[in-house]
Amino acid sequence: MSDGIEAVVKAAKGAREARDYSGTAPITARNNAGRLPSFRLKSLLADWGTGAAIPVAVLAVWQIAGSTGLVSSEFLPAPLSILSAFAGLAGTGELTQHLGVSIGRAGLGFLIGGLLGLLFGVLTGLFRSAEYLLDPSVQVLRLVPHLAIAPLFILWFGFGEISKTVIIMSGSFFPLYINTFMGIRGVDNKLFEVARVLGFSHIQRLRRLILPAALPGILLGLRLSMAVAWIGLVVAELIGSQSGVGFLINEAKQNSNTEVIFVGIIIFAVVGKLIDSLFRAIERKFLYWRDSYQG
Numbered sequence: 069m070s071d072g073i074e075a076v077v078k079a080a081k082g083a084r085e086a087r088d089y090s091g092t093a094p095i096t097a098r099n100n101a102g103r104l105p106s107f108r109l110k111s112l113l114a115d116w117g118t119g120a121a122i123p124v125a126v127l128a129v130w131q132i133a134g135s136t137g138l139v140s141s142e143f144l145p146a147p148l149s150i151l152s153a154f155a156g157l158a159g160t161g162e163l164t165q166h167l168g169v170s171i172g173r174a175g176l177g178f179l180i181g182g183l184l185g186l187l188f189g190v191l192t193g194l195f196r197s198a199e200y201l202l203d204p205s206v207q208v209l210r211l212v213p214h215l216a217i218a219p220l221f222i223l224w225f226g227f228g229e230i231s232k233t234v235i236i237m238s239g240s241f242f243p244l245y246i247n248t249f250m251g252i253r254g255v256d257n258k259l260f261e262v263a264r265v266l267g268f269s270h271i272q273r274l275r276r277l278i279l280p281a282a283l284p285g286i287l288l289g290l291r292l293s294m295a296v297a298w299i300g301l302v303v304a305e306l307i308g309s310q311s312g313v314g315f316l317i318n319e320a321k322q323n324s325n326t327e328v329i330f331v332g333i334i335i336f337a338v339v340g341k342l343i344d345s346l347f348r349a350i351e352r353k354f355l356y357w358r359d360s361y362q363g
Contacts, residue, residue: 145327150334153327163316167335170301170312173229177236178297185241185293186286189248193282194274203249210242214303222308232304239300243292251285252278284355291347298340 127147133139134146141149157163188206192199218235225231255278263273279286305314313332320328 142324142326145330150327150330154331157328157331163331163335166311166313166316167339170305170314171339173232173304173312174236174297174301177233177300178240178294180233181237181240181297182244182290182293185244185289186248189245189289190252193249193252194278206242206245214239214300218303218307227308232309235304236297236300240293240297243296244286244289247285247289247292248282251282251289254285255281287347287351287354291344294343294347295340298336298343302336
């Protein structure tokens with residue numbers, strides 16, 4: 069009797085699978101798949117619209133206050149005046165030149181500082197002896213503000229590109245170091261027991277267990293390091309520079325050109341947001357498999 073039931077069940081499963089492959093059964097699934105892209109697009113547009121509500125309202129009130137003379141243009145120029153200054157700088161190519169210099173500086177400083185932070189974070193996270201030797205000194209240096217140490221770098225390296233790169237590098241090092249260290253130390257001990265049972269080598273354990281488990285912390289460190297590198301760029305260019313967005317702001321301050329100052333501030337904000345969105349996209353690509361990441 070049980071053999072007959074088992075045969076019937078297998079036959080039913082085979083018929084259902086054949087029906088699924090033939091395309092007669094999953095009509096609802098195909099319809100949902102067809103509606104999925106449009107649904108995601110609508111959801112994305114709704115999210116953007118919700119997020120843009122406050123900025124649009126602020127800009128409208130700001131423009132009205134500037135146009136009616138409620139706020140002095142020297143103190144707070146109207147958005148249309150700032151847009152006009154932006155168009156003038158973009159038309160001459162000056163804005164593109166300064167922005168390219170700033171992005172190059174921030175990228176180089178972030179690359180060097182981030183790689184060192186990742187290396188030191190992995191080293192101190194894996195070995196207690198390295199933590200005892202290196203971590204106290206790193207924590208002391210981490211608490212020194214950019215503005216306090218920048219004059220020393222300028223004294224050592226002058227006003228050239230080296231001092232600016234070192235300032236940016238010093239800021240981008242610490243977030244990635246700390247998050248990598250904490251990510252490795254937060255790996256579940258059961259994974260190490262599994263690695264011992266499977267006979268993993270040290271390299272296999274690091275590549276297949278430790279780094280994937282610590283990846284959320286490492287990616288968060290990358291986002292924070294890039295943000296701090298962008299802030300360090302502002303410090304480096306405002307202290308002493310002959311090019312870059314910070315130099316553009318500093319020059320506008322000396323000429324009492326408030327519109328150009330706002331152009332520089334907005335550029336820093338917009339480019340910083342775009343960079344942060346890029347790293348969030350990288351997080352979604354590498355952490356989609358984690359239930360906790362989906363929220």
